[in-house]
Amino acid sequence: MNKQQVHVAIAILYQEDKFLMQLRDNIPTIAAAGCWGLFGGHIEPGETPDVAVKREVLEEIGYILPPFFEFGYYPDEKVVRHVFHAPLLLELNQLVLNEGWDMGLLTPDNIRQGNCYSKNAGEVRPLGPMHQRIMLDFIEKNPL
Template identity: 70%
Template sequence: MTTEVAIAILYQKGKFLMQLRDNNPDIAYPGHWGLFGGHIELGETPEVAVQREILEEIGYTLPSTFSKFGCYPDERAVRHVFWAPLTVELNQLVLNEGWDMSLITPEDIRLGVSYSAVSTDVRPLGSVHQRILLDFMERHDKLFHGSIVHLHS
């Protein structure tokens, strides 16, 4: 049976909220930056799962305008990807899961690495998370040139 997860691209002022995953060798992408989200429970839709996971992991309620971005299946999992603006400041979030969280620039996404103040070093992005964000940036190019304040119409 394939693992199904629901994850969210959360953006604010042209940057992306990412989680530095715990440095635990028993999880996927240990010590790497990734998108917030998690496993879809039995009987749950991906839409319900992403809302639950984001609330559990950072105490953030997704805005009602969140949208599906796409689906990324590979040998590890089927990732249902959603996107929404982050409408609160970073200091209003509570990190309940993971090692660190940060708003990461498109430049860091392209480079595939970002500094963590908690780990005090540069950490890699999970390859699938980097690919998803590169796809997102390509499709929503204007977001990163200051032309669009809010993507949902």
Template identity: 80%
Template sequence: MKNQPVHVAIAILYQENKFLMQLRDNIPGILYPGYWALFGGHIEPGETPNVAVKREILEEIGYELPPFVEFGCYTDERVVRHIFHAPLLVELNQLVLNEGWDMGLLTPEDIHQGNCYSQNAREVRPLGNTHRQIMLDFMERNQS
């Protein structure tokens, strides 16, 4: 019997030409431990992706999402990722990191090269492959 994939809601939050990402906790057993990834999380039973993304962002960084737009859905054997995007309308120091090792505004260059320095980890950490691909697709579709 095949396991059902987990459904998650994730937000691409952007400010000027940078993107807010979370350095995931370096805990064995979680997906992408110690990797940069997008904020978001599991959709609770009976919850819509839209409701889940607002709840997760509020829980993880204390940010009340402004109006947001659906970007797409990325599916693999384990996870169905519902992706949304919205502007980040506050300074980084106004956010409270409640989940994860670090957070930062990554540049398109960071995303293209697939890694970024973390102040908290005191080292360069990689981006999770799926999250990097989502960001590359997003940047490509939103080039002005």
């Protein structure tokens, strides 16, 4: 394992034919700043990816993951992404956004186009390139 690589656990959360995504804070020092991405985060030392994804989703939106499944593994030179998927069983207004600029239910068309309007930002914002790739893979393998 490359010491420079960071391991993260992220969740694809779906409801009917839409996907819950987070508009990341527009802070230049964070990855994919101001872009739509998936909820999740760093795997803590001694933590497994499945424990990390449950913790991160709970911290970020107050959602207790129902039974979830592993989707894939996306390594690059900097980050190893452990990707899981689960249904979103609550309405958007029942979630509390504790991290990020906005959240929204994006359609497969939003994801294919690579952008979506954010009410909080007041403008169309792009998807993070890696998160778009993961979502396109998921949509292709799991037609809803």
